Amino acid sequence: MSTGLNPRLASPATGVIVTGGASGIGLASARALAAVGRPVALWDINAAKAEAEAQGIAAAFGVAAIGQAVDLRDTGAYAAAIAASRAAMGSIGGLVHSAGVVDQGSLDGLTEEVWADGINTHLRPLALLCRDLLSDFQANPGSAVVGIASINATLGNAVNPVYTAGKSGMLGLIRSLADRLGTDGVRINAVSPGMILTPMLQPSVDALPPGSFERRVLLGRLGQPEEIGRAVRFLLSDEASYITASELVIDGGNISSQRM
Numbered sequence: 001m002s003t004g005l006n007p008r009l010a011s012p013a014t015g016v017i018v019t020g021g022a023s024g025i026g027l028a029s030a031r032a033l034a035a036v037g038r039p040v041a042l043w044d045i046n047a048a049k050a051e052a053e054a055q056g057i058a059a060a061f062g063v064a065a066i067g068q069a070v071d072l073r074d075t076g077a078y079a080a081a082i083a084a085s086r087a088a089m090g091s092i093g094g095l096v097h098s099a100g101v102v103d104q105g106s107l108d109g110l111t112e113e114v115w116a117d118g119i120n121t122h123l124r125p126l127a128l129l130c131r132d133l134l135s136d137f138q139a140n141p142g143s144a145v146v147g148i149a150s151i152n153a154t155l156g157n158a159v160n161p162v163y164t165a166g167k168s169g170m171l172g173l174i175r176s177l178a179d180r181l182g183t184d185g186v187r188i189n190a191v192s193p194g195m196i197l198t199p200m201l202q203p204s205v206d207a208l209p210p211g212s213f214e215r216r217v218l219l220g221r222l223g224q225p226e227e228i229g230r231a232v233r234f235l236l237s238d239e240a241s242y243i244t245a246s247e248l249v250i251d252g253g254n255i256s257s258q259r260m
Contacts, residue, residue, distance in 0.1 A: 006239065008237055008238045008239045009036050009233060009234065009237045009239055010036035010037050010038065010237070011142065011237060011238040012093050012094075012140065012141065012142035012143070012237075012238065013037060013038060014038070014039075014089075014091040014092065014093025014094060014140045014142070014143065015038065015039035015040065015041060015064070015085065015086075015088075015089025015090060015091050015092050015093065015094070016030075016033050016038055016039070016040050016041070016089075016092075016093070016094035016095065016096060016236060017040075017041045017043060017082075017085050017092060017094070017095050017096070017129075017133075018030045018033075018040055018041065018042055018043065018095075018096040018098060019043045019044075019070070019072060019095075019096065019097050019098055019099035019125065019129075020043070020044060020097075020098040020099030020100060020148075021040070021041070021042030021043055021044050021050060021053070021054075021067070021096075021098070022042055022044035022046050022049040022050040022053050022067070023044070023046075023049065023053075023198070023199050024098070024196075024198035024199055024200060024225050025098050025148055025193065025196060025198060025225045025228045025229065025232075026042070026044070026096065026098035026099065026148075027042070027053055027225070028224075028225035028226045028228060028229030029096050029098060029146075029228070029229040029232040029233065030042055030053070030057060030065075030096075030229075031057060031060075031061075031226075031229060032226070032229035032230050032232065032233040033094075033229075033232075033233050033236065034057045034060070034061040034063045034065060035061055035233075036233065036237075037061070037063060038063065038094070038236075039063050039064035039065065039088070039089035039090065039091075040054070040057060040063065040064075040065050040066075040089070041054075041065070041066045041067075041068060041084075041085035041088060041089060041092075042054050042057075042065070042066070042067045042068065043068050043070040043072075043081060043085075043099070044067070044068075044069070044070065044099070045069070045070070045071050045072075045099075046069075047067070047068075047069030049067075050067030050068060050069065051067035052067070053067060054066050054067030055067070064088055064089050064090065065088075066084065066085060066088035066089070068081050068084060068085065072099050072120070072121050072124075072125040073116075073117065073120045073121060075124070075125075075128055078128065078129065078132050079132065082132060082133065082136075086136065091136070091139075091140055092133060092136040092137075092140070093136070093137065093140035093142060093143040093144075094143060094144055094145070094146075094236045095129055095130070095133060095145045095146070096145075096146050096148070096232055096236070097125060097126045097129065097145070097146070097147045097148060097170075098148040099121055099122075099125070100121060100122055100148070100163070100166075100200065101117055101118055101121050101122075101163070102160050102163045102200055103117075103118055103160045103161070103162040103163055104159055104160060106158055106159050106160075106161065107158075107161060110161060110162070114162055115162050117162075118162030118163055118165070118166050119162065119165070119166050119169070121166070122163070122166030122167060122169070122170060123166045123169045123170055123173065126145075126147050126170060126173055126174075126177075127173055127177070130145060130177055130181070130188070134181075134184070137181070137184065137186045138184050138186070141185065142185075142238055142241075143185075143186045143187075144186065144187040144188065144189075144235065144236045144237075144240070145177075145181070145186070145187070145188040145189070146188075146189055146190070146191055146232050146235050146236060147170045147173075147174050147188070147189075147190045147191070148190075148191055148193065148228075148232075149167045149168075149170045149171055149174075149190045149191065149192045149247065150163070150164075150167040150192055150193060151192050151193070151194045151249060151251050151254055152164045152167055152168075153167040153168040153170065153171050153192060154168070154171075154192075155254075167192075170190060171190055171192075171247060174188050174189065174190045174245065174247075175245050178244045178245035179245070181244075182244060182245075187235075187240070187241075187243065187244035188244060188245070189235050189240075189243060189244060189245070189246045189247070189248065190246070190247040190248070191228060191231055191232060191235065191247075191248050191250060192247055192248065192249045192250070192251070193223065193228050193250050193251065194217065194223060194249070194250065194251025194252055194254045195213045195217060195222050195223060195251070195252070195254070196222065196223040196224065196225055196227075196228060197222045197223065197224060197225070198225055201222075205222070216254060216255055217251070217252040217253055217254055217255070218252060218253025218254075218255060219252035219253055220252075221252065222252075223250065223251070223252055227250065228250055231248060231250055235248065
């Protein structure tokens with residue numbers, strides 16, 4: 001298909017699994033990839049929304065798209081989900097790990113369950129999915145991975161220590177995996193968004209006075225998920241063929257700590 005874009009953005013043409021693909025940054029990434037002809041598999045805990053969004057992507061862009069119910073905390077579900085994604089897309093040459101949960105209880109409200117839910121959604125799946133997808137990546141030249149981290153990984157935030165720990169851990173894990181995956185020509189990078197207007201951020205925006213986030217951003221506005229999705233597409237493409245083990249911060253020029 002002709003996209004009017006740099007053809008290297010559409011290369012390789014292999015399928016991409018997107019976790020958290022039914023909303024926010026995950027959905028924006030899936031749509032950006034589909035716009036240049038890449039098949040996508042939307043993994044999400046919300047089955048109905050994943051399926052509906054996949055159908056919409058297939059209709060809008062003419063690519064193979066599948067929506068799947070996947071709870072990333074259940075590692076036993078990975079093999080069947082990967083097999084279904086491969087069958088639907090024809091190949092797997094990319095992974096976007098965008099699924100996330102956010103804790104709001106600070107240190108005082110921290111429980112073992114909250115800790116496990118966060119780490120087993122943000123951090124553990126990135127390692128285990130890269131392991132389970134390694135043979136697919138090896139079979140498809142140009143394969144690449146993007147992990148969606150956060151500016152919280154370096155700034156920190158008293159309100160959500162589990163989210164911050166998980167995202168920070170992703171940065172270290174990505175550097176480690178880059179060393180291993182590089183031997184197979186597979187790239188892996190992190191994108192650390194700032195204040196992006198997603199369903200996860202919306203409750204905080206609604207609860208605070210207008211402009212609370214914008215006043216500490218040099219561009220003076222919140223980011224849109226599509227602005228992250230386009231960067232993810234770039235990192236998964238041959239345009240980024242010599243970029244690995246890197247963190248791309250996309251925050252509009254965030255100039256202060258997270259404390260309000």
